[in-house]
Structures are given as C-alpha cells and as structure tokens.
Amino acid sequence: MVFGKSCNQCSVRETALCGVLADAALAPMAAHGTQRSLARGETLIRAGDPARLCANIQRGLMKISHINPAGHEVIVGLLWPGDFVGTPFLDGGPATHDVVALSAVSLCVFPQTTIERTMADHPAMERQLLSRTLAELGQVRRSLSRLARATALARVAGFIAETAQRRPAAAEPHVIELPLSRGEMADLLGLTIETVSRQMTRLKTAGVIGLPGGRQVMIQDPDALAEAADELM
Amino acid sequence: MVFGKSCNQCSVRETALCGVLADAALAPMAAHGTQRSLARGETLIRAGDPARLCANIQRGLMKISHINPAGHEVIVGLLWPGDFVGTPFLDGGPATHDVVALSAVSLCVFPQTTIERTMADHPAMERQLLSRTLAELGQVRRSLSRLARATALARVAGFIAETAQRRPAAAEPHVIELPLSRGEMADLLGLTIETVSRQMTRLKTAGVIGLPGGRQVMIQDPDALAEAADELM
C-alpha cells in the first residue's frame, strides 16, 4: 500500500499518462484527489470493509470479485483506465466486493469525506461519474445476458473480442495480450479452467485464433471470432 | 400509450401514491416531468429506438429484456417503484433493451431535451439518480454472480426470497404473489420453464414453500429458503 505523490502534480505535459485528466472536464477534480499506485495483486478494497473510497483508474487493470459460499471466486467485472472504483457515498454500508489490481495500477483517490463537496463544486465530475456508472451498468447487463444463455465457446470468443477492442493501437494489431490467466477467465465467464482451455484450442484448431504462447492471442479471423461470440447470446 | 395528467398534480396529500415524491429531495423535479401510465404488457422503450427517455417508476413493475440472436428472450433486470428507467443523456446511442410493463404502471417521464437542465437546477435529482444507478449496479452484479455459478435450485430459491423481501407488509405475511410467469422466471434466471417448475416442486416437496395455486407462493420455512438460495452463490 504505497501512497504516491499528489495528483495535482499531473501537469498538462503528463496528460497521456494520467487518465483522469484525459477528459478536460475532470481536470479540476484531480486536485482534490490523492495519487496512489498499486502493485499487481494488491487489494484496494476488501469485501466487508466498512471504509469506502472512490477513485479513478489512470493506468492498469483491476478486477471486481467476490468469494461465494462454495469458496469459488466470481469475477463480476474488470476496471480499465478511466473507470471509477468504489462509491462516492458514505451511506452505502460495507463493501460487497474485493477490488484487486491485475497489473501495476495508478489511480486518483478521492476521500469519501470530501467527495460530496467536490461533486457539489464541480458538477462536471458528478455528471461524468453518472455517465460512467450508466455505461458500466450497460456493460454488466451485457455480461448478464451472456452468462444467462451463451455457450462456453461464445463466452470465450466474446471475451477475446472485447479484450481486443479495448487495446487499440498496439504494436502488432492482431496480436493481443490477455490480461487474465485461464483461471481468472473461468471465474469471469462462469466456466472451469478446463472448459476455457478447450474452447481456446477449439478456436485455434478452427483457424480463428493463434496461440503463440503465454497469454498472447493472435486474431487470425476477426469475423469468425465475432460470429462465434454472437452464437447464442 | 396513454398520457395522463401532469405529475405536478401529485400534491402532498397524494404522496403515498406518487413514488417520485416519496423522497422529498425529488419533489421539485416532479414538476418537470409528465405523468404517464402503461397497461400490463405495454412497451415503454424498444431496443434500437433512437429516441431515449428517462423516467421514474411510481407504481407497478417493469422488465428490462432483449431478444438474443437465438431468438430467446433474456431478462436482465426488473424495475420496481422508485427505480429510474432509461438514461438522462442524449449521447448514448440507441436503446439496447426493451422495457415492458409487467403490471399496470405509472411513471413520471422526463424528456431528454430538458433533463440536463433539470439536473443542473436540482442537484439533488442528479445525486439521487447517481445513487440509484449505483444501487442498480450492485443488484446486477449480484445477479451476475448468481448466474455465473449458482445451481438451478439456488436461482429459484433466491428469486423467491428476493421477491418476498420486496413486498413487505402484505395481508398474509408469508404468502407472496410472484410478479412473473414461469417462463419469465426462466428468462430472468437463465433456465428453462421446465427446470424452474421442477425446482419449485422440489422446494414444495421439501416443505420449504407451498404452492396454493396461480403465482402464489407460501413461504413455510424462510431459513431453509435462504439456505437453498445461498447454496453455491
């Protein structure tokens, strides 16, 4: 748990690195937050924690998860740069989920004690928070309809396709690095490790993707991938 | 599609009937909305509609659903009195889901052309909208983790338990009327009609619930019901 320098040190020349400043409307709010970084695997919020916080992710990837009574981890969402974590309100009761860094993460943390005032002072921040929360809701609803009916193949294909969309101009346009292990994919997609692996090799055998090794995926046939993802969803 | 009288006719003496006024902070915003009622089965928003709206449900129950490529309806959420429907922003693109009345519904509709102004004038409304959206997000995440891992029995038991919690002081405290048909329950829980039916009779045979007929459920053993709902979730 390392606290970094204050976020108001994110000057204009650093905009590219400081997600929260990417949207000009959010610039004033950055001054009210504290800069913080997390190592991969570090926990920002623990389920049951009474203390809540609200933060905006600038760099890196986080997962929102919880352990079900059977002891199985369920991942209910991923958080990408620009996304907000936690809640801005004090009345929400204890946290219901863990929030853990999947990679090195930097974020701009807003203490809950002052955030309501910050929102009152900067309506654009509240607007942005609402807008992003609504977008998030749409995302989760899409996951929901996928989990309700889609086959294992469609879940895996859909995850790869969505991950590819999230990483635009990389070096190799058709090679992506999955941010999750097979086990984490299984926890996110409501499958088992074995089933995820089997569907990956199925896609490989069909010539839709290539698996160069590690967590890398080469998308050889984007159309076929999209079609597989839509199969029953 | 019947437009009723304006919502600002909901005077204080009618508070009990007018959900949007239940929260005092929302009273001023009611004046900016239009009262509208829907018959059971009527569609408020159709997926693909370019026109969006934002409304607050005062009475009745709605479902948010969409038809997947396989032609199967998936219900991604239910909306109860006090919940907001739609989105307040114009930039969101076409609607992604149908929103349909499951019972007679009355709501207070805010035209999207004026809602941003309304929110600017009444910060409490925006606060409320954000707060409810966050709560909704939590709800959907709970559904998500249920759909990811829970058994058919747990899904059905969980739905009955949650429905029971939503209807507090009814006449018979232990008898509830399910708002959904078996088919709709199946669409909501990601199961088939037959499986829902089988789990219901399983709960009945185990003495956990009674099925007096129609959509009624008598909860005979609330603890056992809660336990069945938590089984693997």
Next chain:
DNA sequence: CGGGCATTTGATTTAGCTCAATCCCCGTGG
C-alpha cells in the same frame, strides 16, 4: 538441470436442456 506452476488433454459423470405428454385452472358457450 530440475522443481513448481499453469495449461492442455483425456475419461467419466451429471445438471439442466430438449422433446413429448399430461394436467390443471378458468373462461365460454351450449
């Protein structure tokens, strides 16, 4: 080179789906 971990592959089991038949509740009309 070897140990530990993630991933893949294989064999078997099972929960829930599909297909099919029957039942039950209720409104309608003779």
Next chain:
DNA sequence: CCACGGGGATTGAGCTAAATCAAATGCCCG
C-alpha cells in the same frame, strides 16, 4: 350445470454440454 378449449404449469424420458476427476505436457526461473 356441465362439456369444451386453451394457455400455463407440471411431469416424464432421454440427451448433451460442461463439470469433475485424473494425467500429461509445457514453460518459466532459479
């Protein structure tokens, strides 16, 4: 008052996709 019909709900009999159990393989890193 009772036969008729129709839609939802229940029950039954296989079938299948994914889980589970088990083993082998590959890979990273000391």
